[in-house]
Amino acid sequence: MAALLARYAECIFWLARYMERAENLARILDVNETFARDSYGATNWVTIVRLNADEKRFFELYPTASAKNVLNFYILDQQNPTSIIAAVSSARENARQLRPLISTEMWAQINVFYNKLLAWGPNDIAPQNIQRQCAFIKEACQTHTGITEGTFFRDQGWYFYNLGRNLERADQTTRVLDIKYHTLLPSPRDVGTPVDISQWNSLLRSAAGYHAFRRVYPRGLTPAAVAGFLLFNDNFPRSVMVCMREVDSLLNRLNSKYRLRRGTLPLERSDELLGSLASQTIEAVIAGGLHEYLDRLQLSFSSLTSDIAQAFFHADQPATMTA
Amino acid sequence: MARRAWGALLSGSGNGVDHLLSTYNANGFYDELFGNAAKPASHTLSVQERLRQLDFDDLRRRASDAERELYNLGITFLVYSDAKAVDRILPFDVIPRIISAKEWAHLEAGVQQRIAALNLFLHDVYHDQKILKDGIIPAELVLGNANYREQMRGIDLPFNTYIHIMGVDLVRDHDGTFRVLEDNGRVPSGVSYVVENRHMMQRAFPDLMGDIGLRSVDNYGMKLLEAMCEIAPPRPDGVDGDPQVVLLSPGAYNSAYFEHIFLAREMGVPLVEGRDLIVENDKVYMKTTGGLRRVDSIYRRIGDDFLDPLAFNPDSMLGVPGIFEAYRKGNVALANAIGTGVADDKAVYAYVPRMIKYYLGEEAIIPNVETHICREPDALKFTLDNLDKLVVKPVGEAGGYGITIGPRASKAELEECRAKLLEDPANYISQPMVPLSVCPTLTEDGIEPRHVDLRPFAITARNTWVLPGGLTRVALKKGTLIVNSSQGGGSKDTWVLTEGPAEEPALESAVADPFQSQSQSQ
Numbered sequence: 001m002a003a004l005l006a007r008y009a010e011c012i013f014w015l016a017r018y019m020e021r022a023e024n025l026a027r028i029l030d031v032n033e034t035f036a037r038d039s040y041g042a043t044n045w046v047t048i049v050r051l052n053a054d055e056k057r058f059f060e061l062y063p064t065a066s067a068k069n070v071l072n073f074y075i076l077d078q079q080n081p082t083s084i085i086a087a088v089s090s091a092r093e094n095a096r097q098l099r100p101l102i103s104t105e106m107w108a109q110i111n112v113f114y115n116k117l118l119a120w121g122p123n124d125i126a127p128q129n130i131q132r133q134c135a136f137i138k139e140a141c142q143t144h145t146g147i148t149e150g151t152f153f154r155d156q157g158w159y160f161y162n163l164g165r166n167l168e169r170a171d172q173t174t175r176v177l178d179i180k181y182h183t184l185l186p187s188p189r190d191v192g193t194p195v196d197i198s199q200w201n202s203l204l205r206s207a208a209g210y211h212a213f214r215r216v217y218p219r220g221l222t223p224a225a226v227a228g229f230l231l232f233n234d235n236f237p238r239s240v241m242v243c244m245r246e247v248d249s250l251l252n253r254l255n256s257k258y259r260l261r262r263g264t265l266p267l268e269r270s271d272e273l274l275g276s277l278a279s280q281t282i283e284a285v286i287a288g289g290l291h292e293y294l295d296r297l298q299l300s301f302s303s304l305t306s307d308i309a310q311a312f313f314h315a316d317q318p319a320t321m322t323a
Numbered sequence: 324m325a326r327r328a329w330g331a332l333l334s335g336s337g338n339g340v341d342h343l344l345s346t347y348n349a350n351g352f353y354d355e356l357f358g359n360a361a362k363p364a365s366h367t368l369s370v371q372e373r374l375r376q377l378d379f380d381d382l383r384r385r386a387s388d389a390e391r392e393l394y395n396l397g398i399t400f401l402v403y404s405d406a407k408a409v410d411r412i413l414p415f416d417v418i419p420r421i422i423s424a425k426e427w428a429h430l431e432a433g434v435q436q437r438i439a440a441l442n443l444f445l446h447d448v449y450h451d452q453k454i455l456k457d458g459i460i461p462a463e464l465v466l467g468n469a470n471y472r473e474q475m476r477g478i479d480l481p482f483n484t485y486i487h488i489m490g491v492d493l494v495r496d497h498d499g500t501f502r503v504l505e506d507n508g509r510v511p512s513g514v515s516y517v518v519e520n521r522h523m524m525q526r527a528f529p530d531l532m533g534d535i536g537l538r539s540v541d542n543y544g545m546k547l548l549e550a551m552c553e554i555a556p557p558r559p560d561g562v563d564g565d566p567q568v569v570l571l572s573p574g575a576y577n578s579a580y581f582e583h584i585f586l587a588r589e590m591g592v593p594l595v596e597g598r599d600l601i602v603e604n605d606k607v608y609m610k611t612t613g614g615l616r617r618v619d620s621i622y623r624r625i626g627d628d629f630l631d632p633l634a635f636n637p638d639s640m641l642g643v644p645g646i647f648e649a650y651r652k653g654n655v656a657l658a659n660a661i662g663t664g665v666a667d668d669k670a671v672y673a674y675v676p677r678m679i680k681y682y683l684g685e686e687a688i689i690p691n692v693e694t695h696i697c698r699e700p701d702a703l704k705f706t707l708d709n710l711d712k713l714v715v716k717p718v719g720e721a722g723g724y725g726i727t728i729g730p731r732a733s734k735a736e737l738e739e740c741r742a743k744l745l746e747d748p749a750n751y752i753s754q755p756m757v758p759l760s761v762c763p764t765l766t767e768d769g770i771e772p773r774h775v776d777l778r779p780f781a782i783t784a785r786n787t788w789v790l791p792g793g794l795t796r797v798a799l800k801k802g803t804l805i806v807n808s809s810q811g812g813g814s815k816d817t818w819v820l821t822e823g824p825a826e827e828p829a830l831e832s833a834v835a836d837p838f839q840s841q842s843q844s845q
Contacts, residue, residue, distance in 0.1 A: 003611035003612070005612075006599070009612045096397070099584040100584050100588050111395060112395050
């Protein structure tokens with residue numbers, strides 16, 4: 001079976017992550033503009049800046065968290081490593097290195113996408129245009145996913161691609177949820193008020209989960225149910241549970257089908273993580289503090305990423321440690 | 324669908340290609356589409372006819388579509404400006420350069436002959452050095468050359484082949500005679516554009532190229548892989564016949580990275596960087612997700628200097644420590660071999676016709692451009708006396724840098740050139756200004772003559788195979804003779820015609836035995 005260059009595996013893993021990241025950010029910005037208005041009709045953009053704990057960097061560059069500033073920071077600002085253009089640019093740099101491996105169509109689409117974003121100016125991300133532009137970004141990312149599904153050769157590279165995509169998606173879901181953790185503090189005040197409900201709605205929408213959630217919980221929406229749905233639902237494609245189940249199965253297949261024995265450690269870690277997700281209830285999570293729980297999840301995604309890197313991407317380091 | 328442009332504009336609005344070609348004037352240069360009065364290019368008549376039927380606006384639109392597509396597909400090279408890396412396409416001109424079957428048979432034979440002689444020369448200088456002892460080439464020119472690698476002395480290579488991948492720069496003078504301007508036997512680039520230009524033309528101008536009998540350029544990657552496998556050392560552990568080939572690139576920020584990708588893809592082999600390889604016990608391995616994996620044959624796109632910090636430039640971060648020792652012991656193949664730079668040096672170039680005579684007992688099929696080697700006192704004097712008529716080139720530079728074109732230079736530039744010549748004459752050669760042939764080219768103002776050269780590519784392991792055609796570079800700036808991409812040059816698709824719709828088998832066999840015919844010198 002053809003071997004996969006370790007560097008390619010790393011690039012394909014990150015290519016998937018960056019494209020997934022760009023899509024998620026576009027979702028969040030889109031929904032925030034449309035739905036996340038408070039009782040006075042104003043949009044609260046400062047919560048977005050908490051997404052990646054970006055407050056410090058943001059306020060060094062911009063005086064206020066206005067719609068214009070936040071949208072610029074997250075869409076076009078190349079200085080901001082968590083912006084959409086930075087993610088797409090990183091995706092493209094990885095794709096450039098991967099061109100011997102990926103299909104020409106995958107490369108050309110990312111290249112054209114990036115060049116379009118590069119050509120955008122302030123008017124393109126003005127609030128009245130933002131929905132159309134976010135839709136463009138989402139669609140470009142989904143086009144990427146579709147082209148990849150339809151053209152990328154299904155060998156090891158495909159497994160690493162999906163590992164990256166699912167890990168990033170799980171991570172993004174925890175971040176979206178984290179924006180609203182404060183409303184689930186143990187002694188809530190205006191939980192359940194109309195404003196609060198619309199905010200939880202918007203949260204679901206940003207994860208494309210509103211309709212799916214309605215199907216599972218037709219009779220009403222509680223913050224706890226939404227959080228539980230995004231974390232533990234067995235069928236929702238962006239839930240942490242579904243993503244981690246996929247990650248675990250991919251690692252399993254890398255170990256068995258491709259006999260990558262160095263993959264034992266990440267597999268053990270992912271087994272553990274999956275086990276702990278399966279035995280959790282949302283009530284227990286809230287009682288223990290949602291924010292703290294999300295933090296721990298994000299940390300475990302990050303250690304899993306290092307384990308994967310150690311096992312597969314740095315083959316020159318002694319294998320005996322992990323085998 | 325291919326025929327949409329046919330006859331679209333014949334009604335004499337003055338904007339047809341027909342009109343533009345009728346008023347076209349090659350200004351006395353040999354023209355690739357029309358030839359000259361003494362040698363009209365009859366092989367291009369059917370293409371001329373088709374071009375004349377195109378509408379100029381349609382031609383221009385298709386040309387700009389083609390360039391946009393090159394950009395979208397990332398068929399680009401990186402240019403650094405203001406510390407930022409910018410993607411640039413190699414400008415592409417849609418009017419093809421056409422070579423007849425007969426002309427090509429001659430060029431192919433000439434390229435094969437030249438490569439045979441250069442490989443014999445390299446084997447000789449790294450073994451017995453007979454050609455130096457016989458005084459055919461000054462020993463100090465070879466042994467004192469910056470690209471001579473003493474480390475290669477006594478190393479035997481498969482088929483005695485040193486230059487596996489070769490690009491020969493050809494120009495065509497006033498009367499249409501092809502001449503060799505330069506040899507590229509280190510890491511020649513540009514072959515990806517040959518293939519991509521053809522693909523572009525197939526998409527944009529199916530109506531121009533249908534049924535005219537065109538030699539394909541599609542199998543370059545296959546031929547290259549074949550050669551890489553042929554030179555791979557046999558492995559005792561039983562994987563003979565399926566050696567691991569890789570392409571070694573300096574990385575994504577190299578300006579020729581697109582070509583590296585292209586070649587790796589066409590061969591179906593991994594593109595690796597120095598950091599992906601490691602040498603253990605004098606064997607080369609690549610780092611994979613499953614651990615280390617043996618590598619047998621490397622098409623390297625890194626210069627000698629940067630290949631191995633242990634053997635050559637100790638500061639190189641691009642190379643692979645220990646790879647030279649693995650190579651020396653015969654555990655891995657490298658293409659091109661180390662030390663080929665001594666054969667494509669601009670000063671050694673002048674001796675190649677004598678080399679061909681010495682090793683093969685033949686006259687050069689494709690003559691050189693007349694060259695004065697300034698290390699020789701007579702040549703230096705001649706050069707200094709005729710500075711305003713000559714082109715003076717430093718011997719070590721590539722990419723068109725450092726050249727003084729006498730007839731175009733200012734007084735001050737000539738004086739600067741004179742001073743440099745006197746300071747270090749051995750570093751220079753001079754040549755008469757070759758009146759490069761022209762080819763009709765799409766410009767802002769219509770269709771105008773622009774100067775072109777031709778770089779055929781050849782692959783050699785056991786035998787030499789020449790890709791039909793090669794890269795036609797075109798100097799897009801009016802009047803300029805320098806075609807290098809770094810100096811504002813572009814490229815054209817190069818069409819080698821078959822003898823006719825029903826190609827005679829006799830032609831192919833004549834091509835396969837190049838040394839039998841056409842050894843007249845021109």
